Amino acid sequence: MEAMHFEGSVTGTVFHNEENDFSVITVKSGRTEITATGILPELAIGEQIILDGTYSQHPKYGSQLKITSYQIVLPSDLLGIERFLASGLVRGIKSATAKEIVKHFKEDTFEILNDHPERLMEIKGIGKTRWKMIAESYHDTMNLRLAMVFLTSYGIPSALSAKIARRYGDETEKIIRENPYQLCTDLDGVGFQTADRIAMSLGIDPLSPFRIQAGIIYTLTEQALLNGHCYLPADETVRRACAFLHVPTALIETAIQELSISKQLVCESAAEGIRVYLPWYYEAEEEVARRLHDLLSAVPRGDRQQGDDRIRKFESREGISFSPMQREAILCALEFGVLVITGGPGTGKTTIIRGIISLLQREGPILLCAPTGRAAKRMSEATGKNAKTIHRLLEYTGEEGFAHDESEPLDASCIIVDEMSMVDIMLMRSLLRAINPGTRLILVGDADQLPSVGPGNVLGDILASRVLPAVRLTDIYRQSEESRIVVNAHRINRGEMPLLNGKGTDFFFTRTQSASVTSEVIVGLVKDRLPKYIGCSPEDRAQNIQVLSPMKKGDAGVVMLNRLLQDALNPPSDDRATLTLDDLQLRVGDKVMQTKNDYSIHWFRHGGPQEEEGDGVFNGDIGTITAIRTEEDTLTVLFDDDKVVEYKTNTSEVDNLDLAYAMSIHKSQGSEFPVVIIPVCGGPKMLMTRNLLYTALTRAKNLVVLVGQEQVITDMVNNNLIHRRYTALQESLELQVQ
Secondary structure (H helix, E strand, O other): EEEEEEEEEEEEEEOOOOOOEEEOOOEEEEOOOEEEEEOOOOOOOEEEEEEEEEEEEEOEEEEEEEEEEEEEOOOOOOHHHHHHOOOOOOOOHHHHHHHHHHHHHHHHHHHHOOOHHHHHHHHOOHHHHHHHHHHHHHHHHHHHHHHHHHHHOOOOHHHHHHHHHHHHHHHHHHHHHHOOOOHHHHHHOOHHHHHHHHHHHOOOOOHHHHHHHHHHHHHHHHHHHHOOOOOEHHHHHHHHHHHHOOHHHHHHHHHHHHHHOOOEEEEEEOOOEEEEHHHHHHHHHHHHHHHHHHHHHHHHHHHHHHHHHHHHHHHHHOOOOHHHHHHHHHHHHHHHHHHEEEEOOOOOOOHHHHHHHHHHHHHEEEEEEEEEHHHHHHHHHOOOOOEEEEHHHHHHHHOEEEEEHHHOOOOOOEEOOOHHHHHHHHHHHHHHHHOOOEEEEEEEEEOOOOOOOOOHHHHHHHHOOOOOOEEOOOOOOHHHHHOEEEEEEHEEEEEEEEOOOOOOOOOEEEEEHHHHHHHHHHHHHHHHHHHHHHHOHHHHHHEEEEEEEEEOOOOHHHHHHHHHHHHHHHHOEEEEEEEEEEEEEOOOOOOEEEOOOOEEEEEEEEEOOOEEEEEEEOOOOOEEEEEEEEHHHEEEEEEOOEEEEEEEEOHHHHHHHHEEEEOOOHHHOOOOEEEEEEOOOOOOOOOHHHOOOHHHHEEEEEEEEEEEEHHHHHHHHHOOOOOOOOOHHHHHHHHOOO
């Protein structure tokens, strides 16, 4: 691709998307005509435009200029003015009217439209109503253009410029010059750093109260998203914001007070000091605690003897015998309105769920759900009942939220949620809003796994509060005892070294001396050795074998492993379509993952009793690229839950895809894979922890292979560092019963 500068007149618009302003136009200068693509306002034939961009070859449409910046020049000759007015950009003006306006006002036409639009009534056929419509439409069109030119001149991407200009209209420049940090709260996709870059280019004082307040909110937001905190202690908020903004402590403290007064922050007194919350996390913790207490109180406590009798009859009828711990869990499900069941692998959680379903189904509909598509699929397979993701259960509707809430609750006598360790505070609130008092709620999960990616520590706080009935399963059952995966997971959880190699087991350790050699060994295992060992075809290798790395960077990190595995399992080929995105190359057949929630992208699902469609693909969803159509600018992914999604490659949609031959252990939560390979070759102490290794092991169904150094395994087992999350759900629950 080569850089290019081009000045000419617009000869046509091939395509214009009114939603995002993506355009394909033709521009001519002398005898040279080019095709240009980018984010542009609607343009009229004859308008002069100055373009900068990169020239490339499109497989279907040929040579194109991909626009990086532009400048629109209104036509100055009478024919150009007439064409502009007749283009349809200005409502109320068609060809005949445009001709009459230009004939009457000549070169002064634009001045009349700008300053004296009432003079349009001098034209036959234009009355008071029509001139106002024309003036308003012309005003809106020109202001959108001016706003986009103003924004792009400060390095704001064209797509974002269009979004901002449509949001603020003719107030765009005034608002941006006065307080560009308003963008952070008014528009999705505009973060503090983008607003700060605009502010600095406009010469806004770094000590501006607008900047400091926005920086504090950004600090709290980042800590919520990166570390799961629902609040920060006041002194930590001040320290982090000072370090980030490089401003005096006193200004931060004053800004926190002002934000609290304006209710943009919640400052709550606690025994250890002041807690600083973003309001939505404070409200979510309070609401979750209240709703859980209401659900517990709404179901009359069952008769234990009667429940025991029902369990004995069920055992006799089904020819099974529950262990004392399993019996206690099922009995509590019959007895209480809310129950938490927690335990590690092999402790019988699935058996208990099946028993609860069988005993409670006569009371009414039972709904099953889990946080991710993979977890829901596993739940369905284990129980024989349909399970959905929580988003699908609540029927996510885009920006409006969920279809099911307190005004339209779920129709169920009992709701069972699996993989509760993954549920963050905001999703928990949405789920509870859709549950009618009187509905039983059963929460199932492994409290020793990593907490949710999103803010909160819902399962941990619920268990720590001891307010809700809970059963912790500790017994490992006979069939599970035969699995080294299960045995070693529990050994690691107790701080004991796992049992390494043993013939005929499902747990292996391969020694290597460096991270680079570890990566080479892993590629060999995935490509050749393990497929032969487990008996899977080359086409099924990526689906059956998952590499889980503690780190993203480094020779044995997620990024490097993905590149090596892609080249080994799905190398470049002339008959395999490819899409290049910066330093990432995607090919048909690649295993990919959605890395951010995209609530608006459309999907459909074939097969089953009926076809389905909906919106939303979520962080952690895994699939395979089935098609790349460069001539249509689309890339299609078939996800593991059979959703088919078509991404537009000329928009930011596709930026949320990444390779998934290897993934971080955090990203693997809620999933289960036939074979898991884990590199263990060192890293930062804060990452190489016991519960990280435990979580990775518990993702494997049939086989685990550790590759690296034994000392690293020892260090991880001994490192029981658990990062504290600043959450207060435990206290909120405890206050409900006081």
